Amino acid sequence: xxxxxxxxxxxxxxxxxxxxxxxIASGRKGPGIFQPLKDVARLFKxxxxxxxxxxxxxxxxxxxxxxxxxxxxxxxxxGQSKGFxxxxxxxxxxxxxxxxGKFFSIISAMDTxxxxxxxxxxxxxxxxxxxxxxxxxxxxxxxxxxxxxxxxEMFAAFHIGSYISYALAILGTFVLMMVxxxxxxxxxxxxxxxxxELTMVHEVMILDNSGFDLGLILTAGYLKFAIYGALxxxxxxxxxxxxxxxxxxxxxxxxxxxxxGLIESFMARFRMSHNAQFIFVLTSVSxxxxxxxLLILGKFA
Amino acid sequence: xxxxxxxLAIPVLVFVLIPFLKVKGTGIVVFLAVISNILLSxxxxxxxxxxxxxxxxxxxxxxxxxxxxxxxxxxxxxxxxINFVFLTGGFYGLSYLKAYHQQKNNLRMHGIVFxxxxxxxxxxxxxxxxxxxxxxxxxxxxxxSLAVMFEHEKMxxxxxxxxxxxxSHFSILFLxxxxxxxxxxxxxxxxxxxxxxxxxxxxxxxLVLFLCFFIAFAIKAGFVPxxxxxxxxxxxxxxHISGIMSGVMIKIGIFGMLRMITLIKCDYYSIGLIILxxxxxxxxxxxxxxxxxxxxxxxLAYHSIENIGIIGMGIGIGCIxxxxxxxxxxxxxxxxxxxxxxxxxxxxxxLFFTSGNVYQATHTLHIEHLGGLxxxxxxxxxxxxxxxxxxxxxxxxxxFISEFIIYSGFYNWMQGSLLGPLMAIIFSVLxxxxxxxxxxxxxxxxxxxxxxxxxxxxxxxxxKEVPFLQLLPLYLIAFFIVLIGVFPQFFLNTLxxxxxxxxxxxxxxxxxxxxxxxxxxxxxxxxxxxxxxxIAATFIGRKVMTRNQKVVIGPTWGCGYxxxxxxQQYTAGSFVRAYGKLFKPFLxxxxxxxxxxxxxxxxxxxxxxxxxxxxxxxxxxxxxxxKWLLGRFSFLQNGRLQxxxxxxxxxxAAVICVPLIYDQVVLFIEFIKQI
Numbered sequence: 014x015x016x017x018x019x020x021x022x023x024x025x026x027x028x029x030x031x032x033x034x035x036x037i038a039s040g041r042k043g044p045g046i047f048q049p050l051k052d053v054a055r056l057f058k059x060x061x062x063x064x065x066x067x068x069x070x071x072x073x074x075x076x077x078x079x080x081x082x083x084x085x086x087x088x089x090x091x092g093q094s095k096g097f098x099x100x101x102x103x104x105x106x107x108x109x110x111x112x113x114g115k116f117f118s119i120i121s122a123m124d125t126x127x128x129x130x131x132x133x134x135x136x137x138x139x140x141x142x143x144x145x146x147x148x149x150x151x152x153x154x155x156x157x158x159x160x161x162x163x164x165x166e167m168f169a170a171f172h173i174g175s176y177i178s179y180a181l182a183i184l185g186t187f188v189l190m191m192v193x194x195x196x197x198x199x200x201x202x203x204x205x206x207x208x209x210e211l212t213m214v215h216e217v218m219i220l221d222n223s224g225f226d227l228g229l230i231l232t233a234g235y236l237k238f239a240i241y242g243a244l245x246x247x248x249x250x251x252x253x254x255x256x257x258x259x260x261x262x263x264x265x266x267x268x269x270x271x272x273x274g275l276i277e278s279f280m281a282r283f284r285m286s287h288n289a290q291f292i293f294v295l296t297s298v299s300x301x302x303x304x305x306x307l308l309i310l311g312k313f314a
Numbered sequence: 315x316x317x318x319x320x321x322l323a324i325p326v327l328v329f330v331l332i333p334f335l336k337v338k339g340t341g342i343v344v345f346l347a348v349i350s351n352i353l354l355s356x357x358x359x360x361x362x363x364x365x366x367x368x369x370x371x372x373x374x375x376x377x378x379x380x381x382x383x384x385x386x387x388x389x390x391x392x393x394x395x396i397n398f399v400f401l402t403g404g405f406y407g408l409s410y411l412k413a414y415h416q417q418k419n420n421l422r423m424h425g426i427v428f429x430x431x432x433x434x435x436x437x438x439x440x441x442x443x444x445x446x447x448x449x450x451x452x453x454x455x456x457x458x459s460l461a462v463m464f465e466h467e468k469m470x471x472x473x474x475x476x477x478x479x480x481x482s483h484f485s486i487l488f489l490x491x492x493x494x495x496x497x498x499x500x501x502x503x504x505x506x507x508x509x510x511x512x513x514x515x516x517x518x519x520x521l522v523l524f525l526c527f528f529i530a531f532a533i534k535a536g537f538v539p540x541x542x543x544x545x546x547x548x549x550x551x552x553x554h555i556s557g558i559m560s561g562v563m564i565k566i567g568i569f570g571m572l573r574m575i576t577l578i579k580c581d582y583y584s585i586g587l588i589i590l591x592x593x594x595x596x597x598x599x600x601x602x603x604x605x606x607x608x609x610x611x612x613x614l615a616y617h618s619i620e621n622i623g624i625i626g627m628g629i630g631i632g633c634i635x636x637x638x639x640x641x642x643x644x645x646x647x648x649x650x651x652x653x654x655x656x657x658x659x660x661x662x663x664x665l666f667f668t669s670g671n672v673y674q675a676t677h678t679l680h681i682e683h684l685g686g687l688x689x690x691x692x693x694x695x696x697x698x699x700x701x702x703x704x705x706x707x708x709x710x711x712x713x714f715i716s717e718f719i720i721y722s723g724f725y726n727w728m729q730g731s732l733l734g735p736l737m738a739i740i741f742s743v744l745x746x747x748x749x750x751x752x753x754x755x756x757x758x759x760x761x762x763x764x765x766x767x768x769x770x771x772x773x774x775x776x777x778k779e780v781p782f783l784q785l786l787p788l789y790l791i792a793f794f795i796v797l798i799g800v801f802p803q804f805f806l807n808t809l810x811x812x813x814x815x816x817x818x819x820x821x822x823x824x825x826x827x828x829x830x831x832x833x834x835x836x837x838x839x840x841x842x843x844x845x846x847x848x849i850a851a852t853f854i855g856r857k858v859m860t861r862n863q864k865v866v867i868g869p870t871w872g873c874g875y876x877x878x879x880x881x882q883q884y885t886a887g888s889f890v891r892a893y894g895k896l897f898k899p900f901l902x903x904x905x906x907x908x909x910x911x912x913x914x915x916x917x918x919x920x921x922x923x924x925x926x927x928x929x930x931x932x933x934x935x936x937x938x939x940x941k942w943l944l945g946r947f948s949f950l951q952n953g954r955l956q957x958x959x960x961x962x963x964x965x966x967a968a969v970i971c972v973p974l975i976y977d978q979v980v981l982f983i984e985f986i987k988q989i
Contacts, residue, residue, distance in 0.1 A: 057859060058863075059863070060863040060864030060865060060866065061860070061863065061864075061865055061866070062865075062866045062867070062868050063865065063866070063867055063868075064867075064868060064869060064870040064871075065867050065868065065869060065870075066686075066767060066768055066869075066870050067870075068688045068689060068692075068695075068766065069688075069692075070688065070699075070766065073853075076849065076852045076853055076856055077849060079852055080845070080848045080849040080851075080852045081845075083848050083852070084841075084844065084845045084848055087844065088841070097844075098837070098840065098841045098844060099837075100836075100837030100838065100840075100841070101722070101833075101834060101837075102718060102721060102722050102725065102834070102838070103837075103841070105718055105721050105722075106709070106718070106838060106841055109707065109708055109709055109714055109717075109718075109750075110709055110841075110845060112706070112707075112708045112750070112754060113703065113708045113709060113710075115754070116703060116706065116708060116754055116757075116758060119754075119758040119762070120699075120758055120761055120762050120766060123758070123762030123763070123766045123767060123884070124688075124762075124766040124767065125767070125870045125871075126685075126686070126766070126767035126768045126870055126880070126883050127870045127871060127872065127878075127883075127884075128878075128882050128883055128884045129871075129873065130884075131762075131767075131883065131884020131888070131889060132884060132888075134758065134762065134884075134889070135884065135888070135889045135890070135891075135892060136892065138754060138755040138758050138759075139755060139892050139893055139896075141751065141754075142748070142751030142752060142754065142755055143751070145747050145748075145750070145751050146744050146747045146748055146751075149743055149744070149747045150740060150743070150744060153725065153728070153739075153740060153743055156725050156728065157728050157729075157736070160729055162722070162725045210873055220871045221870055221871055224860070224863065225856060225859060225860045225863070229852075229856070286892070286895075289892065289896050290896075296744070300740075303740055307733065307736065312732065312733045312736065313733065
């Protein structure tokens with residue numbers, strides 16, 4: 014339960030911090046940290062425009078997408094406190110529930126009949142397919158190391174026994190953050206601020222969404238960032254008592270948000286045609302983690 | 315005893331009756347016959363599933379020896395699956411075939427064939443005598459190929475039927491080798507002889523025997539590289555037959571494999587690794603090729619190969635669990651595999667039936683010509699969507715449950731494994747995840763292009779939803795897809811007997827199956843329910859908050875361009891283009907391109923053709939080489955009657971002479987040996 018509250022609080026400022034860092038880095042005054050929330054609040058009050066090409070799929074998709082993210086959020090633990098739902102193999106559930114949201118966001122983009130949105134849908138489907146193995150191998154490695162298969166137990170037992178596990182946690186952070194970038198369509202895979210439909214991935218998929226539905230999609234995006242941030246935090250806090258772990262949670266989320274902001278300020282997006290290869294590289298990084306775990310367990314002997 | 319005779323008498327009676335019936339009556343009579351056989355076999359199957367083993371014994375004939383029938387829990391599970399798919403498929407077929415009401419004889423033939431397939435499949439599940447098994451197998455293969463050739467005016471259907479017939483006989487060949495081997499060594503055609511023989515000869519013999527049967531059943535089930543008949547047969551057959559073929563006929567291969575696992579006593583660990591390897595390859599290869607297909611039913615056919623791979627992964631880890639003595643792993647593997655067999659039968663038959671609806675409404679299965687069907691056929695679209703989500707293994711539907719069990723199996727196997735198995739696990743998990751992702755890519759493509767957007771092609775007839783009676787069986791299937799997704803416990807409890815057949819009965823030493831599975835699946839089900847509640851809550855919230863808001867209908871955003879045509883939509887080809895480029899080494903695509911150029915440009919064209927590269931190397935090239943070899947002897951077939959008579963004389967002379975010179979030859983050989 015604790016994780017739920019923390020994630021919602023983190024989601025409230027995460028995207029705002031990214032925007033603030035970007036504006037400072039480019040020498041602008043920029044919007045306040047809570048501007049994204051205000052945007053969403055405004056969208057919730059607005060009416061909607063539906064394309065005449067669309068069907069009921071387009072209308073239900075944002076809701077299902079949002080619900081899938083909320084469900085995924087309920088699974089994430091925080092240190093010693095379990096998530097709202099926690100069981101053996103919950104990380105499989107986590108990934109597949111997000112899959113339902115993705116499925117609907119892809120077909121809702123195709124529902125508009127626009128070639129831009131079809132393009133975005135095609136890219137999204139391809140990228141998320143490549144990102145998933147990395148996540149599963151990462152979690153599988155931790156499961157092997159700890160002997161548990163639920164998020165909370167795995168993270169709690171991660172650092173018992175050996176300090177090398179912290180090195181693995183750093184690699185794991187890289188993988189998780191990159192998966193988060195893919196899932197949220199940020200730099201260096203996708204540029205949310207591009208103004209050309211041809212170079213967008215996620216943004217182009219939601220071109221036709223408006224009003225409440227767009228608000229739901231944006232909120233889901235904020236939550237997703239905080240969810241992956243929370244997973245990263247979990248990689249480090251282990252069984253720390255709350256008076257240390259809760260501040261650590263916010264510090265790490267803040268660092269991650271700043272990092273994302275800096276990356277977006279100083280890096281260019283990868284070439285679209287090389288994105289898929291890049292994402293698949295994540296799988297090899299997680300294989301590295303797997304071999305690290307094998308080393309720790311002495312399986313090579 | 316009597317009931318078995320009735321079961322056999324019903325088809326015979328119907329065959330006699332059919333020539334005297336009107337076409338309309340034929341369909342109904344055949345369907346009723348199928349239903350009565352379903353009731354009969356279902357009665358036994360349900361008893362078997364509750365743990366009772368029912369046995370019948372017939373005196374048989376001189377050739378076969380005594381024929382035993384045995385309905386155990388494994389047979390029961392498969393009989394129930396077969397019956398369900400035949401019930402829905404038969405009902406669907408009644409309406410589907412109305413479009414062909416003028417082809418009277420063809421329909422009569424089809425009715426006979428349909429009933430034969432059903433009886434043969436049920437018999438295969440229960441027969442314990444290898445000769446009778448082979449006969450049933452042959453009946454199934456022959457009637458199956460006739461069913462595929464229903465639209466025999468089409469060249470593709472004839473070719474597909476022939477291809478299927480030939481490859482089925484390869485499967486029979488391997489079955490025969492296996493059965494004759496055992497019969498030769500033990501002198502009995504009873505299945506029990508396989509057990510006694512393999513138990514008496516530990517070591518490699520059992521493994522080779524298993525491999526022999528494995529190849530036979532793998533051809534039937536469509537494991538890569540024995541899959542090449544499947545992508546031709548499924549699209550060519552009428553849709554209810556495609557659904558039945560993909561739903562249950564290829565599953566009889568899985569059944570055969572499982573039956574052999576229970577019969578052959580040998581090194582289960584190696585068997586498990588072999589099955590796992592084939593399964594991982596099948597799963598990946600199937601889905602990788604499925605994505606490139608632009609014929610809706612061919613796409614689904616390749617997905618059958620993929621799902622057979624997933625089922626095989628379950629069976630593989632089940633065997634490995636048996637070999638390691640890890641009974642939790644074994645139950646997880648077999649439970650996952652068996653449940654996925656049911657799940658695949660459900661969603662794949664639903665997909666084939668809905669694509670049959672699409673075919674009847676539009677007369678094409680080429681997905682580049684379709685589009686926007688959701689507005690014309692909303693119910694078909696919804697049913698297709700449910701099945702598409704289920705086959706991608708996404709909650710809250712049934713595909714997720716069986717894949718989750720298989721994942722749990724893998725992560726369970728991981729604990730305490732050595733380096734070698736760990737590598738196998740990590741790559742299998744990698745494959746399973748990729749399969750899920752690729753299936754999602756494939757089905758977002760299929761659903762998105764066929765049902766969403768605008769129509770890509772102007773048809774000259776009205777496209778309308780199929781009648782309700784044709785949709786009714788599909789709703790029944792969809793109901794079960796959802797039911798397994800949200801309430802899997804009931805089905806897994808039913809599975810406890812079939813699974814215990816494999817894991818032996820160490821029930822007193824280990825926790826019972828129900829509890830183990832309950833521990834694993836209980837929370838997942840709870841999670842699924844919470845997920846559904848969240849979706850419902852979000853919907854209600856959205857409804858309440860948007861009740862006073864204005865809804866405007868406008869055109870799709872066209873980047874300032876106001877008159878886009880339907881041709882400018884994203885196509886299936888472009889949707890998977892990036893994928894096609896990345897996976898190029900595994901795919902063989904030929905392009906013919908004619909560019910537009912010049913001041914007064916003439917028509918340009920662009921065509922892509924897709925081919926299965928394994929088929930090219932494993933089937934086409936050897937056949938070409940064989941043809942070349944036989945071509946060297948074509949001078950013998952010179953068309954002159956005199957020569958043919960001469961061949962006859964030479965042959966007769968040779969037959970007469972061989973015994974005469976035989977003694978001399980033996981003498982000569984003896985002489986050489988003495989030197």
